[in-house]
Amino acid sequence: MFEEYIIAIVSATVLGLILRLPILPDKPMRNSWMISIIFPTVILAVGFFAIFNYFKVYNNIYTAIIIGIFSAVFSKFFLERVFPKPEIGEQA
Amino acid sequence: MVMIEFPYAAVILMIVGAIGGLLQTRPIDKILMLAVLGDGLISMIAAYQYLDVAMASSFMTFVGIIIIMIGLIRTLEIKKARGELF
Amino acid sequence: MIEETIIAGIIIYMGLRLFITQDSLERMPYLNVINFGVAAIITLKNPSPLGVVTSMIYFIMATVAANAIAFTINKIKEIEHGND
Amino acid sequence: MNEIIAITIGAILSWINFVIIDIWMGLPESPGVRGAEAIGKSIENRGGDLGGGYFSGNIVCSPDASAGTLLASCGYYAFGSPEGGLIAALFVYFGNRICADPGYAGTTGALSATILIWAATYIGINPQNFIVGMLLAALTIQGIYHPYSSKLIGKMARKMNRKVIKD
Numbered sequence: 001m002f003e004e005y006i007i008a009i010v011s012a013t014v015l016g017l018i019l020r021l022p023i024l025p026d027k028p029m030r031n032s033w034m035i036s037i038i039f040p041t042v043i044l045a046v047g048f049f050a051i052f053n054y055f056k057v058y059n060n061i062y063t064a065i066i067i068g069i070f071s072a073v074f075s076k077f078f079l080e081r082v083f084p085k086p087e088i089g090e091q092a
Numbered sequence: 093m094v095m096i097e098f099p100y101a102a103v104i105l106m107i108v109g110a111i112g113g114l115l116q117t118r119p120i121d122k123i124l125m126l127a128v129l130g131d132g133l134i135s136m137i138a139a140y141q142y143l144d145v146a147m148a149s150s151f152m153t154f155v156g157i158i159i160i161m162i163g164l165i166r167t168l169e170i171k172k173a174r175g176e177l178f
Numbered sequence: 179m180i181e182e183t184i185i186a187g188i189i190i191y192m193g194l195r196l197f198i199t200q201d202s203l204e205r206m207p208y209l210n211v212i213n214f215g216v217a218a219i220i221t222l223k224n225p226s227p228l229g230v231v232t233s234m235i236y237f238i239m240a241t242v243a244a245n246a247i248a249f250t251i252n253k254i255k256e257i258e259h260g261n262d
Numbered sequence: 263m264n265e266i267i268a269i270t271i272g273a274i275l276s277w278i279n280f281v282i283i284d285i286w287m288g289l290p291e292s293p294g295v296r297g298a299e300a301i302g303k304s305i306e307n308r309g310g311d312l313g314g315g316y317f318s319g320n321i322v323c324s325p326d327a328s329a330g331t332l333l334a335s336c337g338y339y340a341f342g343s344p345e346g347g348l349i350a351a352l353f354v355y356f357g358n359r360i361c362a363d364p365g366y367a368g369t370t371g372a373l374s375a376t377i378l379i380w381a382a383t384y385i386g387i388n389p390q391n392f393i394v395g396m397l398l399a400a401l402t403i404q405g406i407y408h409p410y411s412s413k414l415i416g417k418m419a420r421k422m423n424r425k426v427i428k429d
Contacts, residue, residue: 030288030366040355043369047352050345054227083359095179098219101186101193105212108193120251121202127209127243128196134236135216139223143232146220150236154243161250168257177258180265181394188401195405203304207404210322214332214400218393221336230340234333234350238325238357245323245361248297255300 004053004064005046011068012045013037019076033085035075044071098139105132123160130154181222189215206248213240268387272395275382276331279375280399281418283327287367289320290419291427294363298323305408313419313426314412318404324361327371328403330354332396334375339389347376 016037025039026032035041049067053059109129113122130153138146171177189212196208217237221230290313293299298319305315321328333354337346351372358365379392403411419425 031292031364033364039366040369043351043355043373047348047355050348050352054341054345054349083356086362094183096183096186096190098182098186098223101189104190105193108197112197118202120247120254124202124205124209124247127240127247128193128212131212131216131240135219138216138220138229138232141224143224143228147232147235150232150239154239157243158246161246165250165253168254172257181269181390184269184394185397188397188405192401192405201304203301204308204408206301206322207318207408211397211400211405214328214397217332218336218397221340222390222393225340227340230333230336230346230350233336234353234357237329237333238353238360241323241325241329241357242361245295245297248301248319248323249295252296252300 004059004061005049007061008045008049008064008068008071009042011065012041012072013068015069015072016041016076019072021072021076035079040079041072041075044075099136102132102136102139105129105135108132119164123157123164127154127157130157182219185215185219185222189219202251203248206244209244213237213244216240265391268391269394269398272382272387272391273398274395275378275387276335276375276392276396277399277402279378280327280331280371280396281403281415283371283374284317284321284367285415285419285422285424287327287370288424289326289367290314290317290415290424292316294320295323295361305412308409310409310412311416313424314415315408316426317415317419318408318412321404324363324368325354325357326363326367328396328400329357330368330371330373331375332393332400334372335379335389335392335396338376338379339393344376344380347372347379351376 021041022034022036023038025034025036045068048071049064052063052067106129109125109132113125113129116122116125134146134150134153137149168177192208192211196205199205217233220233220236293302293316298316301319301322302312302315305318306312320326330351333350334347337350338344340346351369354368354372355365358368379389
């Protein structure tokens with residue numbers, strides 16, 4: 001039950017370290033926009049795997065590893081393009 | 093013990109949105125009341141379990157409100173640049 | 179059943195109070211409570227995964243719309259009274 | 263009569279959860295967007311506190327820990343297991359990024375609410391009590407009377423060292 005979540009977290013962390021993501025954000029941590037391992041890569045990995053864990057077919061180890069790799073690649077290369085950082089004084 | 097069914101609350105929301113939108117005079121208040129009317133309509137749809145209609149109308153209503161907002165700001169800026177506002 | 183009664187009562191109270199109030203910036207927190215109530219009733223009426231996805235999409239889109247409305251109220255006030 | 267006690271306990275737990283996390287993540291410090299600043303100034307003009315006003319404006323303008331608590335309890339109730347809370351954290355993070363916010367408060371609130379509900383099911387409090395309780399908690403902050411609630415939030419923020427940053 002909980003092993004697949006841990007495997008997804010470990011997979012995301014290892015690929016994030018290979019891709020040179022920082023581990024923690026900048027020091028005033030509650031208003032920095034830096035993308036790091038513990039936020040949001042691990043959150044993305046756990047959330048995506050929870051969707052697959054609800055359907056009882058795909059909750060095996062290989063899906064967990066693939067989800068971890070996908071979330072690390074997504075947060076490294078595509079997250080800034082999908083949800084860009086707002087300019088100063090811009091609305092939603 | 094008194095029990096209130098939910099559709100009465102949705103009906104009251106829709107009446108508040110409609111009459112409030114009639115009584116207000118500024119455009120921004122009219123659009124805020126339009127948002128209240130959309131809330132009542134979506135909750136009434138979802139209370140009778142038409143979930144796909146509720147999902148589609150929650151997209152379309154609020155995206156429409158955002159587009160109306162952008163048009164309102166542009167209109168007021170053009171009016172101010174021409175000097176027609178005061 | 180008592181949950182539905184409480185949520186309906188809160189929504190009726192907030193709707194009437196939003197109808198009475200005249201300040202347009204004071205209306206925004208009341209509108210936020212109405213959004214909370216509608217997102218709660220969607221899940222309570224439909225306890226299924228599609229129901230909770232509908233509730234999440236509704237709440238996020240309503241919050242984006244409330245953000246746009248508050249921004250526009252501020253912008254209109256700046257335009258009418260000069261940006262100072 | 264048992265349900266009323268459960269709803270009361272759920273309301274108190276979710277109130278503590280979202281107020282503590284929102285203040286800890288610095289919502290009373292500064293308005294994130296321009297609309298939140300306008301709402302805060304309006305509440306201050308009506309006799310409230312500026313930090314509490316920024317708190318209310320930030321809750322209105324982006325899904326923070328209050329939305330995280332509500333959607334996590336909704337997900338727990340619909341899915342019947344803690345996976346719903348994790349999915350709610352994912353959705354709240356995406357919604358926060360749409361609304362021009364870094365997204366720390368929403369995801370932290372959703373995950374802590376998931377843990378809290380999972381612990382509370384052992385003492386007989388169901389997730390639907392948490393849904394109604396979160397609505398009651400949001401009503402006490404946003405709906406009753408704005409000056410009193412903003413003064414309470416301002417006092418708690420000053421005690422937790424999250425004052426308004428003036429520039």
